[in-house]
Amino acid sequence: MKYTEEHEWLRVEDDGVVIGITEHATEQLGDIVFVELPEVGTTVTKDDEIVVIESVKAASDILAPIDGEIIEVNEALGENPALANEDAIGAGWFVKIEPSDASQMDDYMDEAGYKKFIA
Amino acid sequence: MSELLETPLHDLHVRLGAKMVPFAGYSMPVQYPLGVMKEHVHTREKAGLFDVSHMGQVKVSGAGAAQALERLIPVDIIGLGVDRQRYGMFTNDQGGIMDDLMLANRGDHIFVVVNAACKGADIAHMKTHLEPEVTVTEITDRALLALQGPASEAVLSALDPKAAEMTFMDVATLSLNGFECWVSRSGYTGEDGYEISVPNIDAEALALALLEHNDVEAIGLGARDSLRLEGGLCLYGHDIDTSTTPVEGALTWAIQKVRRTGGARAGGFPGTDVIAAQMEQGAPRKRVGLLPEGRAPMREGVELFATPEAKTSIGTITSGGFGPTVGGPVAMGLISTDHSAIGTTIYGELRGKRLPLTITKLPFTPANFKR
Numbered sequence: 249m250k251y252t253e254e255h256e257w258l259r260v261e262d263d264g265v266v267i268g269i270t271e272h273a274t275e276q277l278g279d280i281v282f283v284e285l286p287e288v289g290t291t292v293t294k295d296d297e298i299v300v301i302e303s304v305k306a307a308s309d310i311l312a313p314i315d316g317e318i319i320e321v322n323e324a325l326g327e328n329p330a331l332a333n334e335d336a337i338g339a340g341w342f343v344k345i346e347p348s349d350a351s352q353m354d355d356y357m358d359e360a361g362y363k364k365f366i367a
Numbered sequence: 368m369s370e371l372l373e374t375p376l377h378d379l380h381v382r383l384g385a386k387m388v389p390f391a392g393y394s395m396p397v398q399y400p401l402g403v404m405k406e407h408v409h410t411r412e413k414a415g416l417f418d419v420s421h422m423g424q425v426k427v428s429g430a431g432a433a434q435a436l437e438r439l440i441p442v443d444i445i446g447l448g449v450d451r452q453r454y455g456m457f458t459n460d461q462g463g464i465m466d467d468l469m470l471a472n473r474g475d476h477i478f479v480v481v482n483a484a485c486k487g488a489d490i491a492h493m494k495t496h497l498e499p500e501v502t503v504t505e506i507t508d509r510a511l512l513a514l515q516g517p518a519s520e521a522v523l524s525a526l527d528p529k530a531a532e533m534t535f536m537d538v539a540t541l542s543l544n545g546f547e548c549w550v551s552r553s554g555y556t557g558e559d560g561y562e563i564s565v566p567n568i569d570a571e572a573l574a575l576a577l578l579e580h581n582d583v584e585a586i587g588l589g590a591r592d593s594l595r596l597e598g599g600l601c602l603y604g605h606d607i608d609t610s611t612t613p614v615e616g617a618l619t620w621a622i623q624k625v626r627r628t629g630g631a632r633a634g635g636f637p638g639t640d641v642i643a644a645q646m647e648q649g650a651p652r653k654r655v656g657l658l659p660e661g662r663a664p665m666r667e668g669v670e671l672f673a674t675p676e677a678k679t680s681i682g683t684i685t686s687g688g689f690g691p692t693v694g695g696p697v698a699m700g701l702i703s704t705d706h707s708a709i710g711t712t713i714y715g716e717l718r719g720k721r722l723p724l725t726i727t728k729l730p731f732t733p734a735n736f737k738r
Contacts, residue, residue, distance in 0.1 A: 278398065278402060278403055278404075278589070279402055279403055279404035279689075281404075281662075281664060281689035281696075282662045282663050282664055282689070282696075284663065284718075300718065302663065302664045302689070304403040304404055304589060304593065304688065304689055304691075305397075305403070305589060306666075307664075307666070326662075329662075
């Protein structure tokens, strides 16, 4: 797994990169009550707003950590946004992106680096 | 940035693991480890303990205290019975609301509770206009706790059985844990409950005695906001302020007949002309409840439109968020009276999209007071 300074995690799978936010981020956000996901097929550029998360406190944006195409979104979050709190690095994932430049991943932290970052 | 003030319960909040945030010049708990959602639900189902010591507690004493306050507040205060409480507001010369407040007749004085952010201005306002005929004294040696939710009566009457005899908006002096407390059966969550003024030195011991009860959890400002929003209650500085009159704020119920045109003590408060005219002819805009149709919360500042295409806004959301008991987003807004009929569909512009909302009767959750 790779981690961004925006508290996103990226997990490489066979057909793309799964993206979510870390437990640290969901703890800071509080109870998540709404997630707005992009449409499958959207082409995104790094730092585009791709997801809006509303917690009981405020709205926050998730920015695309890499260039690519959205190939899958976690529809389950529409019905149950709390999944992002309950299982941030598993069932609470947001989108899967097919990267156009996988080398962008190299810029991000590994787990040890992220742990140091949030300490 | 200037130093934040602390309430007598500050150390307890920190020990309980609260997340402390600046609010109206105070360091206050926004949530505890339970989290906003569970704190909200717990209050509706059992009982929640809130620290509201940042609010201003003021004694107005002297033979003419009620008459004097009626010169600043468009409410029947002379007719307020001993040991009874009532909601009110200070108005300015334009009819705008300077603050909203609670008034209690405690026999030899009127006890006034005002918002934290306005308390300095409120006290100065009362002193300027009412002294020396009456005496205005800020009470700084007492904390203020709120115990809210259906289990409140059982919890509090275990400490003093007299708590159970009180009904909504009654006030009494109770002995809680041996401490002399000024108690009202009221609050700001839409639930049954009590507000308890307790000496600073006893506040933590009383809070701990209440928290010892299995049904009581400490609740932060986050849940206080979602509870009052579902309860259809105004937040000063958001839903109402100096630019909104009591008529626009949908608070005319708080102005008793005796203070209205034709009443025995009609007018005589700042902004009488504006408010009396609006009560007769209506105001250009009005506070309403708004239920977004989808799941996306619409918060303060979202512009409202009559149609998805309309160019001109008809109003703004003044409070909004997720209502845990409603199970979806809820909001309040100030909108043009022409569009304010219950059941009307209007549109809020959220992230460039116009999403429908329905104008809805307040409160969103039925009030659960002990009448």
